[in-house]
Amino acid sequence: MRPPVQLVLSRAVFDDEFRAALKANPEVTLAEFDLTQQERELLKTEAGVRELMHVPAMVSPLPDMESQAPEVASAKIVPMAELGFAIRVTPYAIQHADGRLEVSADAVVERAVLPPIPERAPAGPLYGHNPKTTESQNAAEAVRQAAPEQRVEAVLQLINAIRSTDS
Amino acid sequence: MSVDIYVVGTGITSIAQITREAEEAICDSQHVLYLDPSPGVAEWLKQRCPVLTDLYALGYEDNAERRGFYDRMAAEVVAAALEKTPVTLAIHGHPRVGVYLPQLLDNIAVALGLKIRTLPGISALAALCADLGVDPCTSGLQSWNATDMLLRHRPVSADAPLVVWSVGVVGTSLHSDAPSRPERFVPLRDYLLRNYPASHEVTLYYAAPHVLAGPSIETVALGRLHEMADGIHRGTTLFVPPAYAAPICDPDLLAALDDPAHLESLIRR
Numbered sequence: 001m002r003p004p005v006q007l008v009l010s011r012a013v014f015d016d017e018f019r020a021a022l023k024a025n026p027e028v029t030l031a032e033f034d035l036t037q038q039e040r041e042l043l044k045t046e047a048g049v050r051e052l053m054h055v056p057a058m059v060s061p062l063p064d065m066e067s068q069a070p071e072v073a074s075a076k077i078v079p080m081a082e083l084g085f086a087i088r089v090t091p092y093a094i095q096h097a098d099g100r101l102e103v104s105a106d107a108v109v110e111r112a113v114l115p116p117i118p119e120r121a122p123a124g125p126l127y128g129h130n131p132k133t134t135e136s137q138n139a140a141e142a143v144r145q146a147a148p149e150q151r152v153e154a155v156l157q158l159i160n161a162i163r164s165t166d167s
Numbered sequence: 168m169s170v171d172i173y174v175v176g177t178g179i180t181s182i183a184q185i186t187r188e189a190e191e192a193i194c195d196s197q198h199v200l201y202l203d204p205s206p207g208v209a210e211w212l213k214q215r216c217p218v219l220t221d222l223y224a225l226g227y228e229d230n231a232e233r234r235g236f237y238d239r240m241a242a243e244v245v246a247a248a249l250e251k252t253p254v255t256l257a258i259h260g261h262p263r264v265g266v267y268l269p270q271l272l273d274n275i276a277v278a279l280g281l282k283i284r285t286l287p288g289i290s291a292l293a294a295l296c297a298d299l300g301v302d303p304c305t306s307g308l309q310s311w312n313a314t315d316m317l318l319r320h321r322p323v324s325a326d327a328p329l330v331v332w333s334v335g336v337v338g339t340s341l342h343s344d345a346p347s348r349p350e351r352f353v354p355l356r357d358y359l360l361r362n363y364p365a366s367h368e369v370t371l372y373y374a375a376p377h378v379l380a381g382p383s384i385e386t387v388a389l390g391r392l393h394e395m396a397d398g399i400h401r402g403t404t405l406f407v408p409p410a411y412a413a414p415i416c417d418p419d420l421l422a423a424l425d426d427p428a429h430l431e432s433l434i435r436r
Contacts, residue, residue: 140278143249151249155242155275162274 136161171248171281173255174269176262176288179374181205184289189257190215192286196255198247202240202268203259205376212257220247233342234267241271248281261290265312265332291404292330294374298382299406301328306409313337313405317354325362326413331355331405334371349396355405356392363410365390370406371399 139154139161146154173192178184182205193199199216201208204223213219222240247254256262262269262285269285276283292310295301301308307327313334315321323329335347337355359369366388373383387395389407415421423429 136278143245143279148246148250151246152239152242155245156238158275158278159238159241159271162278 133161135164169252169282170284171252171254172244172272172276172283173253173286174262174272174283175255175257175286176264176290177201177203177205177208177257177259178289179260179291179294179376180289181207181377182211183378185211186286186288189286189288192253192284193255193257196253197251198254199257200240200244200247200254201257203257205259208257216255233340236342237268237271240268241275244268244272245275245279245281249279258288261288261293263287264290264292291332291374291402294382295330295372295404295406298374298384299370299372301406303328307413313355314339317358320358323359323362325410327409329407331407333401334405335399335401335403347396347399349393352393352396352399356389359389359392359407363389363407367407367410369408371395372404372406373400373402 136158139158143151143154143158170192173189173196175189175192176186177189178186193212194215196216198218198220199212200220200222201212202222209219209221220243222243225236225239225243244254244256256268256272258266258268260266269283272283275281296303309323309327309329310332311321311323311329312332314337316323316331317337334352334355338351363369368386369389369392371383371385371387375382383398385395385398392405
């Protein structure tokens, strides 16, 4: 008897971060439909995934997934949001009488939470540097006072002052 | 509003895409400093403003940090503005698309109390949309700088078009005119292969630099991207079409889109 699928995975989210999330949750049972053999092996060896089912991809409208494809529908209850991922399973799957499960390429896991924004993320001109600090203002005054032939060098000093003083 | 520094775009295809308002700014300026090596541009500018400085002539040096060139260029523009205003910085393409120099000027202008006005130009993105038939409003658009994408592991969604800029200078902030090794593009290829199959066809694009020349459009399977090293240069942009269509996630909204009653709930009459 095969285990219930908790998560349907596609290569759309197959990256280092996702594998790390899986590694922290080795009990999750996965199904996939478009991974290469190499990627399947990576999931097992690198992310520690124990169960990895393969479901063939196809498109077949399924109005009532809960009853007709319970394995896929149940994936929605896995609390993956805390890992930074959510599950989006669109109604394109069908389970045949012989037990074969066919899932469309629309059944994917997707990111629910963007990575945290670094404190010094790019945020405008010169990436957060501040042209209004005392050091910058002193350098700006030096530019104003500079003789014409010294202005280029004075502006270069101002740029350095702006750059060296984070806002 | 008085302007100290106009920042204008000269478009992609030589002088054919310079806008009328950019021309007015140039004619109004005491000094034009420009970054556009396209044929005919210097002559065209000279006819409209006799005081002209080619910022490329400041010289890029091999193995030097690109940021140092931009600092020097910015200093020249500001020094000119302090001498006599207004001045114009004329930049190839759109002056705020893929150009660091205006960002630098913004901060210097704040420190010195100078007023900058930017006038848009035809960008490489506009040319790409025209040549490749891409509509960012209907299909969405992802846009990343190649090095930044690798540096920060920028998210890529395979259900929307992706534009990767500065592919030809990926992996370093130092300048070099030397051709790239194929290995240079392997990290970029591998990063994209996380989201797309190796057989996915991508396009290496370079907008037409002159009205007599067409754009360069080379299509290659993503898995073979590195094999195109000889044809990838500083101006090359990588376009990756979607691998699949994004599914409808809100069937209720879909059903309501053509419903007059729903429209009534959205508007006031």
